[in-house]
Amino acid sequence: MPELAEVEYFRKRWDPGLGGVITGLQLHAQKRIFRETDVRALKRRLVRQKLLHSEARGKQMLLQFGDGNWLGIHLGMSGQLRLESAGFCAGKHDHLVLEQEERALVLRDARQFGRVRFHHGAEAPEWWQVSSPEINSKPWTKAALTKFLQRHARAPIKAVLLLQSGFPGIGNWMADEILWRAHLAPRTPAGKITAKKIAALWRSTRFVARAALETIGHDSTDPPRTWLLHERWKAGGTCPRHETVLARATIGGRTTAWCPQCQK
Numbered sequence: 302m303p304e305l306a307e308v309e310y311f312r313k314r315w316d317p318g319l320g321g322v323i324t325g326l327q328l329h330a331q332k333r334i335f336r337e338t339d340v341r342a343l344k345r346r347l348v349r350q351k352l353l354h355s356e357a358r359g360k361q362m363l364l365q366f367g368d369g370n371w372l373g374i375h376l377g378m379s380g381q382l383r384l385e386s387a388g389f390c391a392g393k394h395d396h397l398v399l400e401q402e403e404r405a406l407v408l409r410d411a412r413q414f415g416r417v418r419f420h421h422g423a424e425a426p427e428w429w430q431v432s433s434p435e436i437n438s439k440p441w442t443k444a445a446l447t448k449f450l451q452r453h454a455r456a457p458i459k460a461v462l463l464l465q466s467g468f469p470g471i472g473n474w475m476a477d478e479i480l481w482r483a484h485l486a487p488r489t490p491a492g493k494i495t496a497k498k499i500a501a502l503w504r505s506t507r508f509v510a511r512a513a514l515e516t517i518g519h520d521s522t523d524p525p526r527t528w529l530l531h532e533r534w535k536a537g538g539t540c541p542r543h544e545t546v547l548a549r550a551t552i553g554g555r556t557t558a559w560c561p562q563c564q565k
């Protein structure tokens with residue numbers, strides 16, 4: 302599932318279309334990806350409007366068009382944005398194509414766990430305005446993190462890191478990377494983490510989010526070789542700090558890898 306850095310990467314694929322007018326639309330109106338969308342309003346209002354702005358927050362993105370038209374995109378498990386040349390004809394899984402004079406902006410989602418939401422109004426849609434603060438934003442403070450951990454005191458920290466209401470855009474591999482850097486065992490109950498460790502968790506969460514955006518989110522390059530990410534799926538993968546073999550278990554419903562020596 303795309304995490305914040307992958308979402309940012311795909312958001313930027315459509316950047317050449319910024320400032321361009323939508324000249325036509327192709328969409329598969331019956332598909333599940335449009336289940337929360339007024340497709341008729343989308344079709345009627347979007348054509349002849351300029352694409353003005355786009356922004357990613359966690360796993361979601363919002364595109365602003367002229368005359369108070371907005372498109373929310375969640376990539377789900379398999380959603381991808383790409384560019385095609387003008388005159389492109391949508392393939393089976395290309396459920397939304399925004400045509401412009403010089404190019405086509407294509408949303409592909411083979412498995413359709415993603416969704417497209419249309420909104421018309423002067424302000425951004427409410428679901429966007431109430432979304433949780435970004436990890437690298439000012440409101441995402443140590444105090445806010447501490448409160449969030451207390452609200453989920455009995456849950457293992459790994460499961461809590463996957464809650465989008467507290468950690469927007471963090472998915473499975475990022476959560477493992479963060480815990481490894483903070484020297485926290487994934488099964489530690491969130492309410493049992495000391496203030497010192499909360500500070501380490503806060504720092505490592507911000508570090509991983511920022512560094513992932515600067516590599517994967519920037520041009521899809523891999524984070525440095527010293528990251529746990531490169532070892533976590535390898536058979537016999539070891540801790541990048543030394544030679545201890547990583548442990549694996551299902552925690553919070555997801556396969557979790559950690560170093561039994563660093564994360565006691």
Ligand SMILES: [Zn+2]
Nearest residue numbers: 540542560563
């Ligand atoms: Zn280790």
